[in-house]
Amino acid sequence: MHLRDRTLVVPPFRLERNGQAYASGAELEIDLTAVRPGRYRVLAVQNFHVEDTNPNLDECVAGVFLAGAFVGFTYCALLGVALLRFFWDPSLVFAQLAYQCEQEERLPEAVALYDFALSIRPDDVVLLYNRGTMYSRLGQYSEAIDDFDKAISVDPKYAPAYSNRAGTYLEVDDFASAIDDYNRAVSLDPKDAVTLNSRGNLHASLGDLASALADFDRSISLDQTDPMVYSNRGATYSKLGDGRRAIEDYGSAIELNPNYANSYANRAFAYYKLGEYEMGIADCDRGLALRPDHAATYSNRGLCHAALGDSARAAADFRRALELPCPPIVREEALEGLRALGSQGADLREEPQPPYHLGLAPEEGERLVH
Numbered sequence: 192m193h194l195r196d197r198t199l200v201v202p203p204f205r206l207e208r209n210g211q212a213y214a215s216g217a218e219l220e221i222d223l224t225a226v227r228p229g230r231y232r233v234l235a236v237q238n239f240h241v242e243d244t245n246p247n248l249d250e251c252v253a254g255v256f257l258a259g260a261f262v263g264f265t266y267c268a269l270l271g272v273a274l275l276r277f278f279w280d281p282s283l284v285f286a287q288l289a290y291q292c293e294q295e296e297r298l299p300e301a302v303a304l305y306d307f308a309l310s311i312r313p314d315d316v317v318l319l320y321n322r323g324t325m326y327s328r329l330g331q332y333s334e335a336i337d338d339f340d341k342a343i344s345v346d347p348k349y350a351p352a353y354s355n356r357a358g359t360y361l362e363v364d365d366f367a368s369a370i371d372d373y374n375r376a377v378s379l380d381p382k383d384a385v386t387l388n389s390r391g392n393l394h395a396s397l398g399d400l401a402s403a404l405a406d407f408d409r410s411i412s413l414d415q416t417d418p419m420v421y422s423n424r425g426a427t428y429s430k431l432g433d434g435r436r437a438i439e440d441y442g443s444a445i446e447l448n449p450n451y452a453n454s455y456a457n458r459a460f461a462y463y464k465l466g467e468y469e470m471g472i473a474d475c476d477r478g479l480a481l482r483p484d485h486a487a488t489y490s491n492r493g494l495c496h497a498a499l500g501d502s503a504r505a506a507a508d509f510r511r512a513l514e515l516p517c518p519p520i521v522r523e524e525a526l527e528g529l530r531a532l533g534s535q536g537a538d539l540r541e542e543p544q545p546p547y548h549l550g551l552a553p554e555e556g557e558r559l560v561h
Contacts, residue, residue: 281311282307282308282309282311282312282315282318283308285304285305285307285308285311286304286305286308286318286321288304289301289302289304289305289308289321289325290321292304293321293325298325298328298329299329301325302322302325302326302329305318305321305322305325306322309322314345315345316342316345316346316349316352319338319339319341319342319345319352320338320339320342320349320351320352320355322338323335323336323337323338323339323342323352323355323356323359324355326338327355327358327359327362330362332359332362332363335355335356335359336356336359336360339352339353339355339356339359340356343356348379349379350375350376350379350380350383350386351376353372353373353375353376353379354372354373354376354383354385354386354389356372357369357370357371357372357373357376357389357390357393358389360372361393366393366396366397369393370390370393370394370397373386373389373390373393374390377390382413383413384409384410384411384413384414384417384420385410385417387406387407387409387410387413388406388407388410388417388419388420388423390406391403391404391405391406391407391410391420391423391424391427392423394406395423395426395427395430400427400430400431403423403427404424404427404428404431407420407423407424407427408424411424416447417447418443418444418445418446418447418448418451418454419444421440421441421443421444421447422440422441422444422451422453422454422457424440425437425438425439425440425441425444425454425457425458425461426457428440429457429460429461429464434461434462434464434465435465437457437458437461438458438461438462438465441454441455441457441458441461442458445458450481451481452477452478452479452481452482452485452488453478453482453485453487454478455474455475455477455478455481455488456474456475456478456485456487456488456491458474459471459472459474459475459478459488459491459492459495460487460491460494462474462495463491463494463495463498466498468495468496468498468499469495469499471491471492471494471495472492472495472496475488475489475491475492475495476492479492484515485515486511486512486513486515486516486517486521486522486525487512487517487518487521489508489509489511489512489515489525490508490509490512490517490521490524490525490528492504492508493505493506493507493508493509493512493525493528494524494528496508497528497531497532502532505528505532506529506532509525509526509528509529509532510525510529512524512525513525513526
């Protein structure tokens with residue numbers, strides 16, 4: 192699927208629904224120039240082959256997509272002398288194509304297709320939720336919150352809408368609204384391990400470590416296969432000064448996902464705080480082999496080298512950390528490490544810092560443990 196000027200070109204596709212399969216053997220072209228906010232009109236004529244276990248329905252028909260501001264099902268009209276054979280909801284096609292675009296990281300096209308689907312079924316809670324999720328991923332947070340609001344107004348008990356609206360509130364630093372939404376989502380679906388993990392991250396970021404630990408414990412009790420929850424609980428134990436439990440949790444995260452570099456960086460820092468510097472350096476080396484642009488890993492290795500008296504390697508690591516995008520706490524750690532090295536870190540000229548977005552994404556949130 193791709194855009195050609197203002198025309199959305201959809202390749203041949205096949206959609207199964209209620210025992211029937213709808214297949215298009217040619218491209219579908221949707222003219223986007225006629226689209227206006229709040230009202231959508233699309234007309235596209237295609238040849239369809241309808242397959243069903245009933246051989247009487249196995250025939251070629253000419254179908255017309257009519258996507259407008261209708262509620263409920265839309266008719267699939269037959270051209271020429273063909274008769275109307277069945278009801279058909281084209282919003283399902285648009286939703287399926289939108290999902291395909293999402294999988295291909297073509298988010299603007301996904302939003303456009305959800306627009307068409309919602310023009311047919313404007314009160315579909317799942318379509319509203321999905322489009323809101325796309326808006327949030329595109330950084331269009333106001334539009335995302337609006338869609339989640341609409342989804343919740345349609346179904347006040349739809350827990351995912353609260354959870355994703357909470358994540359969107361985090362992006363605009365509305366932490367109070369985020370925690371309220373996470374609480375509501377958990378009350379509606381207390382067995383949602385992902386939402387419990389997300390709420391735990393927020394609690395940890397706000398300094399409520401006891402609540403964070405409780406959420407991570409509950410999340411792990413529901414799903415023992417998510418390495419991020421172990422890594423996040425490890426970060427919480429590290430903040431609480433329990434280095435051994437932190438190392439144990441980081442180890443569990445690494446077992447589940449040996450290719451996640453941040454778990455090595457975090458475990459290295461835990462080793463550093465326990466005075467096990469060689470172990471910390473070994474973990475940093477593993478982490479940098481996976482992610483050579485991670486400033487926190489360089490800073491952590493610099494701390495371990497400095498503790499072992501290897502000033503040259505420590506200074507090189509601190510300087511490399513400062514060359515990369517990093518959160519303020521890591522930058523200050525690297526600068527302080529250079530100051531402590533004396534002559535090895537004498538030149539501390541401030542150079543332009545690469546941009547860094549300090550959000551609450553798990554991979555960066557879990558790093559802020561000191």
